[in-house]
Amino acid sequence: MRSDAQSPPAGAARGADFTTFRLGGPVRRLDDCASPAELREALRAAHAEGARWQVIGGGSNLLIADDGWDGVVVRYRRPELELDGAGDEWIVNGACDLDTLALAAVEEGMEGLLFATGIPGTVGGAVAGNAGAFGRQMSDVVLSADLFHPIRGARRVSAAELGFAYRRSALKETRDAVERVRLRLVPGDRARLRAERERILAWRRRRHPDWRVIPTAGSFFRNIEPTSAAGRRQAAGWFLDQAGARNFRVGGAAVYEKHANIIVRASEDCTAEDVVALSRRMAWAVRERFGLVLRREVQFLGDFQEIDGEAPARN
Ligand SMILES: Cc1cc2nc3c(=O)[nH]c(=O)nc-3n(C[C@H](O)[C@H](O)[C@H](O)COP(=O)(O)OP(=O)(O)OC[C@H]3O[C@@H](n4cnc5c(N)ncnc54)[C@H](O)[C@@H]3O)c2cc1C
Structure with missing residues (x-):
């Protein structure tokens, strides 16, 4: 596990530190992890100590109570993209930033993730909530996901098994963590994709607050x-x-x-x-x-x- 220099000492992390709302009281612990191995270690540790736990990504769809929450928050997030695969099938670490992935797809001339342009949070968070915009969502591109749960262990599930519906997936109930995701993209015209991306970013700037500035x-x-x-x-x-x-x-x-x-x-x-x-x-x-x-x-x-x-x- 990697300790984040920005985070408060163990036991003192607050919702305000890990959500884009920047609100909420203390949690028992905030564990930062960036790889599937670190994620497993953090979840196993929380389970072994009998604590309640919650996996989060960018904290961009979360509100923590003012009194906080007596549980371990496992934050699965990494700044750099980690991609495998080639051609139209991409395997991405669930801890990666969704918009960074969307940008990479544009730059590779691959179509399918334009809708994700400017949506904050991680790939794992987007799969869990079936994030989307403009009538498109994660379920349109996800082929399968590698999941981990401290009791059930690791498994690979198909898109159908993820139970996608409007802004939800079965993960909300099963509470499996998304380690990796396999996506299907299709070749597109890079110049057109770039122009579309700029148009979407401008649209978002006109309608949405910049979450980095306005919680x-x-x-x-x-x-x-x-x-x-x-x-x-x-x-x-x-x-x-x-x-x-x-x-x-x-x-x-x-x-x-x-x-x-x-x-x-x-x-x-x-x-x-x-x-x-x-x-x-x-x-x-x-x-x-x-x-x-x-x-x-x-x-x-x-x-x-x-x-x-x-x-x-x-x-
Ligand atoms: C300015 C702004 C604009 C937004 N626009 C959109 C939009 O256009 N469309 C849209 O759908 N949403 C939008 N959102 C909401 C939010 O960005 C998305 O819901 C995003 O997908 C949440 O990802 P996250 O990593 O921040 O998840 P978090 O907020 O950290 O967590 C949300 C849920 O996902 C689960 N989760 C997180 N990571 C994992 C993982 N690795 N494995 C399993 N479960 C996980 C958590 O347990 C929790 O239940 C917007 C938010 C902001 C602030």
Whole structure:
């Protein structure tokens, strides 16, 4: 295992240190690992000491409770790309940065990962949540994944066994860690791919906060399911906008001015509970106006006072 010079000493790491929301209290330990061997060692150690554990990547879809979480956070992340394979089949370490992989595909003139342009986090995190944009998602390119679980051990599963659905996979239940992923790409025109990438990055800059500067976890709610009263999948942001959520603020948490489905940490004194209270207010506004129930996309770790569907406290 590699100890991260940026991390606080063992036992003192806080959610604020490893999530893009930069919120949340202490965890028992933050273990950094960058290779499958280190990942296995960290998970086996957490299991052997009887601790609760959670694998994370970039922490870009996570909210940690203000009181923290009494468990071991195993952060599987590495700055450099680690790629094997050739031609249209690529094997990538799950700890790698997703956007760096998307850029590499463009530079190799390979098509299939443009949708991932600018999505923060790791390849493993993107597989676990079936990350996507513009109607494309990880399930469109994943062939198989190498998984590890401290009790069940290592196994290779096909894309079908990963149980992909809209912004989810079976990994949410099985809690296997994604060590490596095998992807299928197709040859494309490099100049066109480069131009598309620039267009997507510009689109993101116009609509999303730069998470390196403004703490956020991106879209807070899942888009409206086709099976809901709306009849088809529709952007949660549209309903939130219509319900007037853009002006909402609770404590230090605010709705991002350019995107009604994004919550940002608007001041230093913002708490995770502010975020939750604001999200309840947003969900309630959509429920009152449209009769639709919003489901959150952001993952929670720790204890929150949130009660689904409850009327929000007014600030
Ligand atoms: C500004 C901004 C824009 C965003 N835009 C998009 C978008 O367009 N589309 C989209 O889908 N998402 C988007 N997101 C959300 C987020 O970036 C994605 O969900 C991303 O895939 C999460 O990856 P991560 O590594 O940060 O996961 P984390 O937040 O670290 O973890 C999220 C979940 O994945 C699991 N996980 C992480 N790594 C592994 C692993 N190796 N093995 C098994 N499970 C793992 C965790 O246990 C947890 O349940 C955005 C976020 C931000 C801040």
